[in-house]
Amino acid sequence: MTYCLAIKLEEGLVFCSDSRTNAGPDQVDVYSKQHIFLDSEDRQMVLLSAGNLATTQAVVSRMGRDLAEHSSPNIHDMHYLSDVADYVGQISQEVQKKYAPDGPKSGFNPKASFILGGQIKGSEPELFLIYPEGNHIQPSRRNPFFQIGETKYGKPILDRILEHETPHEIAMRCALVSMDSTIRSSATVGPPIEIMYLKRDQFGGPAKSYSLTRNDPYLVKLRETWNQNLLQAFSELPSMAEMFEGD
Amino acid sequence: MTYCLAIKLEEGLVFCSDSRTNAGPDQVDVYSKQHIFLDSEDRQMVLLSAGNLATTQAVVSRMGRDLAEHSSPNIHDMHYLSDVADYVGQISQEVQKKYAPDGPKSGFNPKASFILGGQIKGSEPELFLIYPEGNHIQPSRRNPFFQIGETKYGKPILDRILEHETPHEIAMRCALVSMDSTIRSSATVGPPIEIMYLKRDQFGGPAKSYSLTRNDPYLVKLRETWNQNLLQAFSELPSMAEMFEGD
Incomplete structure (x- = not known):
């Protein structure tokens, strides 16, 4: 499993991903799921991946090869990020069909999901969730984030904190809390945690990126403080005695 | 979907369940998933159910009928709660096989899970998670709770708070927070919330039970206070600036 999330803010885009890959409990490895494409003067793109590792690696490597060989299409030539999302979805479908032409079989599932985020000069920063079927969606202002992989444990805190106007520092902290809670609850999600902030309109410069x-x-301080604060927040809840007294 | 949880404490047992059943978005209904058996002088039992509603209703109705007709076995005659868990698992398997002899089919899944908790005089209070396959497990002291249905959203808070020695009032409050967060995050889980406390060795008396x-x-006060306290807890986390400064 995997847990990746990306947030679309007024200020820019935040990406966060874990690094655990497993094919059964005896084959647990560390792989980055954060693929950075092009740090050029007119575009920046980040792709997060979840699902079958062979599929996601094949997709990423094909994108890199198309770029190196100046094939058409490639991510340098496209004018819209939605075209890049389409292109990722198409490659993903091709790879999946190559290895499982009749769909997932017992014990083998080639499916993969992606989150593509970035900005092409002249357009707004954008975020796309690309489904295993190759189609894609964008987030709403009200729900400005996407998750892939092991999404449920870490969702409640995102629902409470994140808005389109949230400052990037708060959004990054929230992403780390969500990721750390998921790591605590699921053995299939593990560190290192990679987190990155792509500021709107800042092309060519290095993005804030941490592993x-x-x-x-x-992270240790964040984890300990969050645990203490949560216990404190819980201890201050109204007592159930009030409820019982009413009867 | 459904969300049920039960907690085994030193003091006794806590049960909590939602009441939403759905067979597609146009068929959403309110059903209790908390089935109380026998409030007699030597035993108390509560069964929580998740999964196919026809299966769970058939299981519960068969248990009641066996009891009324003094069939053998019935839940009044058994000496061990683990035998009752076996019996529930067997009926569940029979019902599932009746309607899907070859296992779940596309669009039809007869599976159901149960949590059985209670006490028979002379034994300790016990808790069993009964799988769709009919077999069952008991909780550990370190992880003194079971969940069935939509379990992930509400698990992190249980992991942080619950221990075998937790007082029942705290455990009930924690169950309500877990349930309310799940209702917020998943449209397939809904009120009323049923919550009950079975005190150890207290046979024959009415249990504390609320809908x-x-x-x-x-619940409104708990929800609002929890939201405020969580936002407060989050706002007091160490700033990421510290992390950046180190670079």
Whole structure:
């Protein structure tokens, strides 16, 4: 499993992903699921991936090869990020069909999901969730984030905190809390945590990008403080005695 | 979907369940998933159910009929709660095989899960999770709770708070927070919330049992306070600036 999330803010885009891959409990590995394409002067793109590792690697490697060979299409030539999302979905479908022409079989599922985010000069920053079937959606202002993989444990905190206008520092902190809670609850999601902020209209410059190991000092402090604060928040809830007294 | 949870404490047992049943978005109904058997002088049992509604209703109705007709076995005659768990699992298997002898088919899944909790005089209070396959497990002291249905959204808070020694009032409050967060995040889980406390060794007496509608004053207060406290807890987390400064 995997847990990736991306947030579309007024200020820019935030990406966060874990690094655990497993094919059964005896084959657990560390792989980055955050693929950065093009740090060029007119476009920036990040692709997060979840699902079958062979499929996601094939998709990413094909994107890189098309770019290197100046094939058409390639991510450097496209004018719209939605075309890039389409292109990722098409490659994903091709790869899946190559290995499972009749769909997933017992014990083998080639499906993969992606989140594509970025900005092409002249357009707004955009975010796309690309389904295993190759089609894609964009987030709403009210629900400005996408998740793929092991999404449920870490969703409630995102629902409570994130809005389109949230400052990027708060959104990044919220993503880390969501990721850390998921790591705590699911053995299929694990560190290092990769987190990145792509600021709107800032092309060519290096993005803020961090890889946090389990014992990263900030992460440890965040985890401990969150645990303490949550216990405190819980202890201050109204007592159920009030409820019982009413009877 | 459904969300049920039960907690085994030193003091006794706590049960909590939602009441939403759906067979597609046009067929959403309110059904209790908390089935109380025998409030007699030597035993108390509660069964929580999730999964196919026809299966769970058939199981519960068969248990009642066996009891009324003094058939053998019935839940009044058994000496061990684990035998009752076996019996529930067997009926569940029979019902599932009756309607789907070759297993779940596309568009039809007769599976159901149960949590059985209670106490028979002379034994400890016990809790069993009964799988769709009919077999069952008991909780550990370290992880003293079971969940069935839509379990992930509400699990992190249980992981943080619940221990075998937790007082029942705290455990009930924690169950309500877990349930309310799940209702917020999933449209397939809905009120009223039923919550019950079975005190250890208290046979024959009525258990503390409540059904809370969405606008129940205590639930509203709990929900609002929890939301405020969580936002407060989040706002007091260490700033990411510290992390950036280190670079």
